[in-house]
Amino acid sequence: MGKNKLKKFAEMETFHNVFQCGARECVEESPVVAMRGKWHAEYFKNDNPIVLELGCGRGEYTVGLAARNPDKNYIGIDIKGARMWAGAKQAELAGIKNVAFLRTNIEMISHFFAPDEVAEIWITFPDPQMKKATKRLTSTYFMARYRQLLKPNGVIHLKTDSPFLYTYTQAMVKENQYPILVDTDDLYNRIADAGYQTPESATDEARALQTHYEHQWLDRGLTIKYIVWQLPEEPSLIEPEIEIEKDTYRSYGRNYTTQN
Numbered sequence: 490m491g492k493n494k495l496k497k498f499a500e501m502e503t504f505h506n507v508f509q510c511g512a513r514e515c516v517e518e519s520p521v522v523a524m525r526g527k528w529h530a531e532y533f534k535n536d537n538p539i540v541l542e543l544g545c546g547r548g549e550y551t552v553g554l555a556a557r558n559p560d561k562n563y564i565g566i567d568i569k570g571a572r573m574w575a576g577a578k579q580a581e582l583a584g585i586k587n588v589a590f591l592r593t594n595i596e597m598i599s600h601f602f603a604p605d606e607v608a609e610i611w612i613t614f615p616d617p618q619m620k621k622a623t624k625r626l627t628s629t630y631f632m633a634r635y636r637q638l639l640k641p642n643g644v645i646h647l648k649t650d651s652p653f654l655y656t657y658t659q660a661m662v663k664e665n666q667y668p669i670l671v672d673t674d675d676l677y678n679r680i681a682d683a684g685y686q687t688p689e690s691a692t693d694e695a696r697a698l699q700t701h702y703e704h705q706w707l708d709r710g711l712t713i714k715y716i717v718w719q720l721p722e723e724p725s726l727i728e729p730e731i732e733i734e735k736d737t738y739r740s741y742g743r744n745y746t747t748q749n
Contacts, residue, residue, distance in 0.1 A: 497574040501592075507577050509570065509592040510601070521591065526603030532589060533562045538608035541566055543595050543626055544615045546700070548576015553698040554611070555580070555588035561608075565590045566598065595626065602638035609644045610635060614702060617654035619735050622728060627658040629665070629726040642719040644670065648695055650706045653736045655714035660729035662718045671695075671717040677707070 501507050510519035529536055538561050542551045545565030555563040567573050570592045580588045591601060618624035625631070627647055635645065647658055655674065662669060676695060695715050703713065 494571045497571050501570055501574055501577065504577050504581055504590075506580055506589045507573070507592065508589065508601075510597070521593075522600055525601055526606060528562070528564070528589075528602070528606060533587060535562070537562050537587070539564065539602075539606060540609040540611065541598075541602075541607055542611040542613060543567075543598075544612065545573065545576065545590070546614075547572045548579070548590060549700055550611065550613050550698055551590070552576045552580050552583075552585060552588055554694075555585050556583075557694070557697065559587055561587065563588045566593065566595060568592060568594050595631070596634065599634055599637040604637060605640045607638045607643060608640055609646070610639065611646045611648070613646075613648045614650060614700060615654070617649070617651040617657075617736060619653055619733075622657075625654065625657065627654065627661060629661060629728050632661075632665075632720060633726055636720055636722070639720055641722050642668070644717060644719055646695070646715070646717045648676070648713065648715050650703070650711045650713055651736050652714070653733050655716065656733050657729070657731070658716055660731045660733075662716065664727045664729045665725045667721065668719040669716065670719065671715060673716075674712065674714050676713040676715045678712070 501509070508521040508524065510521050524531065528539055533539075540554065540561050540563050542554070542563065542565045545551045545567045546569070548565045548567075551563050551565030555561075565573065565576060565588070567590075573590050573592055577590045593601065612626050615626045616624075622628045623630040627645075635643070639645075647654070649655055649658075659672070671692060673692065676692060692715060699707070707713065
């Protein structure tokens with residue numbers, strides 16, 4: 490591990506807004522597990538809704554949402570601590586109090602949040618995981634986990650550049666008959682299905698914040714897809730049986746695309 494990463498990890502230990510439990514083995518012993526059900530009272534010191542960003546990376550979206558919405562509390566979650574350091578430090582320096590970061594594996598999040606403790610989830614530009622459905626953050630495998638901590642009919646946002654993940658998520662949501670609130674295959678230009686009667690205001694927040702990579706993808710001509718749905722309490726968890734064309738540009742890495 491490079492010296493720069495070690496320095497960031499050491500500094501992360503001093504941040505008030507960072508909680509860490511990276512390894513599965515630490516769950517029973519980690520102090521952050523004691524925060525389960527107590528985020529409002531012991532960290533945020535208010536009763537405002539809690540919103541998670543999963544796979545938050547550098548935390549720019551988490552911090553941006555928190556700055557725009559002081560009446561909500563935001564927690565960015567990722568396993569990559571060296572990336573998370575940037576957002577955590579930015580929030581610390583700016584004195585943004587309604588934001589926190591949790592370094593852990595997303596599969597483990599039910600260990601850190603009690604039932605009904607979370608109001609919304611944002612999933613921003615995750616790896617589409619085209620080879621294995623259970624690794625996709627919008628799969629029924631993860632819906633089962635989100636249901637353990639979301640309020641009834643809690644809201645989930647997906648913002649992605651991946652046609653594959655967008656198509657898969659649409660199919661998953663429709664197969665399970667989850668209520669769709671917003672659906673567009675080109676966030677900055679049009680609504681995908683006029684049947685949803687999506688008001689422009691419903692996409693304002695998704696348009697207002699752009700990550701570093703989102704800027705790059707837009708510059709390359711890629712469209713941004715955005716879908717928002719509610720997750721009911723009913724146990725319907727049906728994986729869609731659908732053949733989806735792979736994202737060809739992914740095989741070239743993030744710095745190259747075969748699409749116009």
